Every structure is written in structure tokens, then in C-alpha cells.
Amino acid sequence: MTTVTDKSRPSTxxxxxxxxxxxxxxxxxxLVLAYFSFAAPxxxxxxxxxxxxxxxxINAFLAIGMTFVIITGGIDLSVGSVVGLCGMVAGWLxxxxxxxxxxxxxxxxxxxxxLIVCCxxxxxxxxNGMLITxxxxxxxxxxxxxxxxxxxxxxxxxxxxxxxxxxxNPDYGSASFPQIGAGTFLGLPIxxxxxxxxxxxxxxxxxxxxxxxxIYAVGGxxxxxxxxxxxxxxxxxxxxxxxxxxxxxxxxxxxxxLKAAHPATGEFFELNAIAAAVLGGTSMSGGxxxxxxxxxxxxxxxxxxxxxxxxxxxSFWQMVIKxxxxxxxxxxxxxxxxxxxxxxxxxxxxxxx
Amino acid sequence: MTAGRHPIGLSIRGAVKVYPGxxxxxxxxxxxxxxxxxxxxxxxxxxxxxxxxxIAGVEQLTEGEITIDGAPVRFAxxxxxxxxxxxxxxxxxxxxxxxxxxxxIFIGREPLRMGIDIDKGAVQNRTRALLQRLEQxxxxxxxxxxxxxxxQQIVEIAKALAEDARILILDEPTSALSAAxxxxxxxxxxxxxxxxxxIVYISHRLEELIRVGDYITVLRDGEITGARAMDGxxxxxxxxxxxxxxxxxxxxxxxxxxxAEVFRAEDxxxxxxxxxxxxxxxxxxxRAGEVLxxxxxxxxxxxxxxxxxxxxxxxxxxxxxxEGREMRDRAxxxxxxxxxxxxxxxxxxxGLVQIMSIRENLTLSSLPAFTxxxxxxxxxxxxxxxDxxxxxxxxxxxxxxxxxSLSGGNQQKxxxxxxxxxxxxxxxxxxxxxxxxxxxKAEIYRVMRQLAAEGIAVIFVTSDLEEVLGxxxxxxxxxxxxxxxxxAAGCEPAEVxxxxxxxxxxxxxxxx
Numbered sequence: 031m032t033t034v035t036d037k038s039r040p041s042t043x044x045x046x047x048x049x050x051x052x053x054x055x056x057x058x059x060x061l062v063l064a065y066f067s068f069a070a071p072x073x074x075x076x077x078x079x080x081x082x083x084x085x086x087x088i089n090a091f092l093a094i095g096m097t098f099v100i101i102t103g104g105i106d107l108s109v110g111s112v113v114g115l116c117g118m119v120a121g122w123l124x125x126x127x128x129x130x131x132x133x134x135x136x137x138x139x140x141x142x143x144x145l146i147v148c149c150x151x152x153x154x155x156x157x158n159g160m161l162i163t164x165x166x167x168x169x170x171x172x173x174x175x176x177x178x179x180x181x182x183x184x185x186x187x188x189x190x191x192x193x194x195x196x197x198x199n200p201d202y203g204s205a206s207f208p209q210i211g212a213g214t215f216l217g218l219p220i221x222x223x224x225x226x227x228x229x230x231x232x233x234x235x236x237x238x239x240x241x242x243x244x245i246y247a248v249g250g251x252x253x254x255x256x257x258x259x260x261x262x263x264x265x266x267x268x269x270x271x272x273x274x275x276x277x278x279x280x281x282x283x284x285x286x287x288l289k290a291a292h293p294a295t296g297e298f299f300e301l302n303a304i305a306a307a308v309l310g311g312t313s314m315s316g317g318x319x320x321x322x323x324x325x326x327x328x329x330x331x332x333x334x335x336x337x338x339x340x341x342x343x344x345s346f347w348q349m350v351i352k353x354x355x356x357x358x359x360x361x362x363x364x365x366x367x368x369x370x371x372x373x374x375x376x377x378x379x380x381x382x383x
Numbered sequence: 384m385t386a387g388r389h390p391i392g393l394s395i396r397g398a399v400k401v402y403p404g405x406x407x408x409x410x411x412x413x414x415x416x417x418x419x420x421x422x423x424x425x426x427x428x429x430x431x432x433x434x435x436x437x438i439a440g441v442e443q444l445t446e447g448e449i450t451i452d453g454a455p456v457r458f459a460x461x462x463x464x465x466x467x468x469x470x471x472x473x474x475x476x477x478x479x480x481x482x483x484x485x486x487x488i489f490i491g492r493e494p495l496r497m498g499i500d501i502d503k504g505a506v507q508n509r510t511r512a513l514l515q516r517l518e519q520x521x522x523x524x525x526x527x528x529x530x531x532x533x534x535q536q537i538v539e540i541a542k543a544l545a546e547d548a549r550i551l552i553l554d555e556p557t558s559a560l561s562a563a564x565x566x567x568x569x570x571x572x573x574x575x576x577x578x579x580x581x582i583v584y585i586s587h588r589l590e591e592l593i594r595v596g597d598y599i600t601v602l603r604d605g606e607i608t609g610a611r612a613m614d615g616x617x618x619x620x621x622x623x624x625x626x627x628x629x630x631x632x633x634x635x636x637x638x639x640x641x642x643a644e645v646f647r648a649e650d651x652x653x654x655x656x657x658x659x660x661x662x663x664x665x666x667x668x669x670r671a672g673e674v675l676x677x678x679x680x681x682x683x684x685x686x687x688x689x690x691x692x693x694x695x696x697x698x699x700x701x702x703x704x705x706e707g708r709e710m711r712d713r714a715x716x717x718x719x720x721x722x723x724x725x726x727x728x729x730x731x732x733x734g735l736v737q738i739m740s741i742r743e744n745l746t747l748s749s750l751p752a753f754t755x756x757x758x759x760x761x762x763x764x765x766x767x768x769x770d771x772x773x774x775x776x777x778x779x780x781x782x783x784x785x786x787x788s789l790s791g792g793n794q795q796k797x798x799x800x801x802x803x804x805x806x807x808x809x810x811x812x813x814x815x816x817x818x819x820x821x822x823x824k825a826e827i828y829r830v831m832r833q834l835a836a837e838g839i840a841v842i843f844v845t846s847d848l849e850e851v852l853g854x855x856x857x858x859x860x861x862x863x864x865x866x867x868x869x870x871a872a873g874c875e876p877a878e879v880x881x882x883x884x885x886x887x888x889x890x891x892x893x894x895x
Contacts, residue, residue, distance in 0.1 A: 238759050240750040247747055250736035257693065257725060257733050258748045258801065259716035317738045374788035377780035 048373060051366040054359075055310050055326040062330055066337035073340060080219060086332030087225045090325055091280045092303035093310075094232045095273030097324045100307055102269050103249040103316030104162065104169035109277040109303060111180035112154050113296030116147045116281025118184045121193030121291030123147075124204055139203030144210070148278045154180060155274025159267030173270075177300070184293040193291040211287030221283050228276070233321045245269060249316030305352070306331055309359045313367075330355070389416035389597065392581045393438065393469075393550055398447035400433050400605075407433040409605040410447070414598075415550055417581040420572060422596035422613070424586070426625055426847045427817065429602040431585050432474075435552050438583075439471040440464030470548030472539050474555040474585075480528030485510040487527050488542045513541045516574075518567050531657075533560045540568070551575065552583040557591060558681045569595055587680050587846065589618050589880055601625055622876045626849035633828050633853035639836045641856075642671030644707075646723075646809040646840055651691050651701030653684070653864075661687040662699070663864035669809065669840040674831060676855030677844045679883050684864035685844040686728055689811045693725045694718055705808060719748055722808030726798050726815060728844075734798040735786050742768040742782040744797050749804040771800040775830060792823025799830065810834060812843040816850060828854055852876055 050057065066073045092109050099106045120143055127137040138146065154176060161172035198204035206213075213220045236242040244265045247255040256262045280299070285291040310327030312319030334355065338348045393415040400408040407430045415421050415438075425431050436442040438449070440458030448455050451467055458464045478487050485506045494502045494509075510523035519537055527535060536556060543551055557565050572582060572595060586592055592599065599616055601609035601624035609624035647668035653661040662684045669675045679685050691699040694713045703710040705721050712718060727733035735744050745768045746753065753763045768782050777796045779789065786797055795815065802810060815831065816824045831854065835841050845851050851858055852874075860868035860882040868882030 238761065239757050240754050240759055241757070243743065243747070243750060243759070246739060246743070247736050250738045251732070254727075254733050254736050255747070256715060257695070257727055259714075259719045259805075260747070261714065261716065317736065371785070371788070374780075374784040377784060377788070 058330050062333050070340040082336045089302045090328040091276045093306035093324045093328045095276030096303040097307045097319050098269040099273050100312050101249045101319045106273045107173040107300050108176035110296040110299035111177045112277035113281045115180045115184040116278040117285040117291040117295050118187045119150050120147045120285045124196050137202035140206045151274040151278025152271045155271035159270035163263040196289045211283045305356050389419040392417040393451050399445045401445045415581045418579045419597035420582045420584050422584050422592045422599045425602035430605040468549030470543035470546050471552040472543050483524050485523035533564045550581045554585045641673045644668050645671045647704040649702040653699040660864045671838045672835050674835045674841045674856045676851040676858045678851040679861035683861040719805050724802035724807035724810050726812040728813035737787040740783045741786050744786045745800045792819035809840045
């Protein structure tokens, strides 16, 4: 997105550096890919690529939702628990349906189950949003509370047990449920198609709709945005609802992949999502971040952990390396914003004479 | 003169201070006489605060020298100035609301027991002694945030006194004080004078200056326009020195007839927490093409009134009419759609989203105009942004640069551009020329007059006397949240100043 590299001749050196820094997540991705292609045999095989993508996708969904939340200056710690809760809801609906207590039960087909589970995720996000906007609870606290509530609800739904054998029932039209996580379309897993779709929609929202602009404005300067006529509260509620929806999708995918729903699913997923967003250049202080950056960030993290596993690096070292990469990303990010500000200042100073 | 009685403690010669884009001080000579009150007066942006910051070591001079008792000194940091016994009470309070009064007074230089922990007893006793000297019945353990603003100001003064200041700078110390507290402050000032402390006193309340001052120095646009002993000084002399004879370019040659009334506010009230009102029953109306200036001192409730119109205070009451139809909706975007636009006072925190680009800031209020259903046309948006950049002659290298890279004047034009893009019928501007250089000011004035000529009603708020006199077709004066005077263009400056003095009863009946 550097539009004026040729105009300011004196600082061409800085501009190259800036370009390099801006593309740092891509650079990291290429480096990680190149390294594992050499170090880990079979890493570049098509089968492995699909496998890695599936791992990455789980995190990427959550990270996309998280990116919007962080851009508004908030945080959503509840997504991991919502993943667990939504998986349990899907499992319950598949196994038991809804029993109105009249001696018969309502059963749902796959489409209806997906719809209901998505509504559950959106509802949890709506509650987060309401807590934050109407009751003035800090996002960290509101979503931390929701983290416990949703996890507890997931555990309560089965008494802590797993819902097994979620194969669906052809009689109810739910036999296609396992296809969400396992099916393929044109050679690619359905969940990858879903990720592509969600990425496109999220990028479109961010770049080409007033809502997206408002999300950035709220994070950049909430009061300024409000005075400019931005409905700050609505925007905030939306991002938490969107994040909840992403968590619901992940809950569905995992339950479908495993053909089982376990209430502890999704623990610490929120931290991975935050890491991917930050690695992709999203600023924790709000106002800055891009969906595509987050996707690349999720791939860097995913490839890193899968590659290290293939190389047989101990999982303890994996954690250390992952942590260092995240910290390094933020350090570089700070350097980039400083240089960027300097280049822009130099340009404007050149104009003003 | 009385020079022998009051020796010069600190003097500045040829002070020049250059900020990027502006010269805040242009060769200023200033003396602080000990045992006397040295009054410094001037419009906003005249350079008073800059001069005081230089003396307090917060800013460094570009050229010129400071001497104390005849010996040249150099203050690289605030600590250096403190070491010479210079204390300053800034206009904005620099206090910690969640710490106690005693902790606030000794913040950063707490007395220690054997260099390890804070000597709480000593802190308490010294605080109590200080507050007694200031005739304040405040418990040193009170949480500062629980005090009234006036009391907080006293604490700020106590903080300066605790440093045993030889020279004490008071920047608008009375702007938040009640009449009784002002009396206390004046007694303290007398006492300090008797002890030989040199006091620099900055205020916009001219009667107060004449009462308390011994010497007066008037600054205008970074230059001294008058310096003498206070004997024989009256308000007209101060006003003349402050605003000068030759007027700046207010573009009043752009004239036109007014249209019908486009905006009317009726009985707007904004309650103050703990009793009273920030805005106390303000009613006003403005006609198309009219420039209405609202003059008043800090805390007169002018900005709060504009914020009420812009639906920023849920607890405010009052009725608003745009072109005769009442405006009831409390959502900002709906009010914008009705033709109200606000250029807020604080560009940084209210006017702009600093990390967004110039284009994105310009169009933030007008996105619906480029949107079909939910699709934003970036091409249309960029076109419109360029349009306004040209129209307002905003100097930018690229509309995609962050707005924070622009100078103050150009940033202000972006804020104005954002407001104009919504197609307002009423443009409200809060201190439109604050913090920008003279060239940019003249351009902003020209834009305002031009907009009025195009039929927009302009309401602007200012504490700059010269500006309100030069720019307005009609002047409203506010004090204590009330309208205290209404004047036509070309009125007597001293009368406007008198009406703006707080603590008086409603003057509207006599003025109208």
C-alpha cells in the first residue's frame, strides 16, 4: 500500500526498509516455509499442506473475529470457551434434539443445527457487547467472566462427559454433519472453503463498508468517532457478535471433525487467536490491523508449530519459540510505526516548505 | 518608579522560541521583580504560557538568555529551575485524583526515613502546616478527587509553596476558584510578597489584574506591547495593548445579507454534578449567513453548550429547532443529518482520529453519501476528499498519509472539511483558531466568512477578544453558564470584557 515511493527521493532508503517492515509477516511466512521445506522432509507435500491448513484454519477463524475486536480497542477472552460451548450445543442437538417434555422431541437437520449453533455464538457475543457498552464493564473483565460462564455451561450440559459418535441420523437429515469438518469440495476441505469465504467477507467489511471504517475509527479515537456521528456502541456490539459467530463456526468444525463434542474443547484458543492477530500487525491499543495480516499471522504460527513437530522438536521448546516469535513481531511492529510516522512527517514537511 | 523597592530577581532578554511552523516568542524582554506581583496578560496564543514554560525550565529558548540576580543561567530541565527556587502552578491541574492531598503535595520528592520508606508523619505535619497557612480546612488524608476543583487548585498552590519557591508563577489560578477562595488566594499573595517572593500572575480577568498587580506586561503575538508599573493602568489601556490598533485580516470585506433563522436553542441546561449548572438556561438563535461569536472565559459553559447541541450530554435539557422544526433525536448522526456540524475545541482528542489517513478523517461523518446499501465506493470517497483538500487549500503530500503528520492549521482544516462535507446548515466551531499560526488563522477566518456568505449559519466560541470583535456579526457573551450580554459588531471592547466577568448577576436585561 505504499503509494508514493517515487515522489520522495531523499528517503528512498527508508522507504525500502519501510516496505520490508510492512511485509514482515509475509517475510516471516516465507522464511518459515523455506526453512521447514529443507529441514523437514515431506513438509511441502500436498497432503501435508492440507493438514497444516486445517490446523491453521481453526485458529484463523477465531483470529479474524479477534482482529475486529482488537481494532476497536477491546479484547475477547471468551472465544475458546464459546468454541467448547457451541460444540456441546451441536452435540446435544444431534444426539438428543430438543425435548419439550411432552413425550416427543424435535430433531434438526444439519442446516438447522448449524444455524442454531451460530445463533448461540452470536448471542454470547451480544451479551459481551451489552456488558461492555451498556454496563461499562472493561472488555477484559466482561469477556473473562464470559470465559468462565460459557465453559461452565459447556461442562454442565453433559455433566463433564463427552458427547460421542456424532455421526448424525439420516432420518433427521443430519447425517451430513461430519462433512463440515471432513468433507471436501473440488479437492479442498470444506472448512478451508469456509475460511476463504469468511476471510473475503471480513476483508470486504473492513475495507469497503462504512461499518468497517467505523470499526477502525472507534479504535483510533472513540470520542472523536462519536462526535463524528459514529454509533460507537453498535459498532462494539457488532464486533463481539462477529467474534462469537467465528467461535461457533470453530465449535461446529471441531465437533464435526472429531465426531464428538468434549466440553473442554477450545481451552487457550483465545490466546492463539490474539497471538495470530498481533503477529499480523494488529495493534493492541486499537485502530490498526488488517484481516489479511491476521491470516498470514495464523499461518506463521500454525506452520511453525506443525513444522517443529515434524522435526521432532520437543513441545516445551515449541512453546518457547512461539513466544519469542510473538514478542519479536511486536518489537518490529513498534519500529515500523516509528519509521512510518517519520516518512509521513518528512513528506508533509516537504510540502509545507 | 518603584524599581528600588522591588529588585529584579529574574530577567529574560531577547527571548525567541521557535516551534515547528510558528515563532511563539519574538525577542521578548521580561523582568520578574521580587516582592511584587508581576502581571502578564495577553490573548490566547500570545506566548504567555510559552514564556512561563521557558522560565520554569519545561521548554528551552531558541535564542536569548535568562539571568537570575545578574548571573546567566540555563535551565535544561524543570528540576534546574526548581533548584533556583522557581515554582509554577499550571493552568491545567497536574494532580493525581486517587492519591491523598499529602501524597499529591510531596509527589516525586517524598521525605524518606533513612533513605528507604516515606516519612508519613513528616508528610502529614508539613501538609497540615501548609494548608493552615492557606487557611484551608482540608484533612491531609483526603482523597484528592473528593475535593472541589477550587480546593484542588489550592492544593496545587500548596505544592508549589512546599518547594520554598522564591519565584512563583500562577497561570490563571482563579479560573476555578469561588469568590471566597479568590480572597484567600489574594491574602496569600500579599503574605508571599511581604516575604520577598516574586510572583508572576497570569489571568484573563482584567479587574483582578489591576487589583492584585504591581507591574504589568502585555504580550501580543509573541511580542511585548506594553510594560509598566500598575499605577494608572485601566482596562481600556490593557485591552488596547492586547488587541492593538491595526486589525488582523478577518476578511470582513466578504459581506452579504442574512437569511431567515435556521437554528434556535431554547432554555438549554446542563446540570453540574453536586449542584448548579454548567449551562444555565441558554437560549439563542442564529440566521442563515450570520456569524455569531460566543465570547467568555474558561468555564463559562460555552463548549458545554455546543456539546449539548451535539447530543453529548444525556442529562442536558432544552429544545432545539432547525429551520423551525424541532430536533428531538439524541443520536449524533441524526443531528448531523439535520444539518448540525461541530468543529470541536480539542483537535487531538475530539476532532480527529490521529492514526487514520487524511482522506478517512475527512469523510468519516459523510460515509452514507458514498454508500449504496452497504457498499462503500472508495473512488467516490477519494474524489470528494480531494475536492475538499483543494477547496480548503489543505497542504498535503498525499491524502493517504496519517492526519497526525500535518501541521496544526492543516489539521484544523481537515476537521472543518469533515464538518462541511456533511452539508451543514449550522456550523458550530469551538475555538477554531486555537494552537495554529497566524497565517493559518487568517485562512480559517476567510473560510468562516465565506461559508457564511454561502448561507451557512456559523456559531463560534472563542476566548480571544480580538477574534470575537473582528470576526462576528453579532456577539453573545457568556459567564457562569448564562448569557450575560449581547452586542452588535463594532461595540466597545471594554463592555464585552465586563460582561464576561464571572460572579455577576444576569446582565441581559441591561445589555439588550
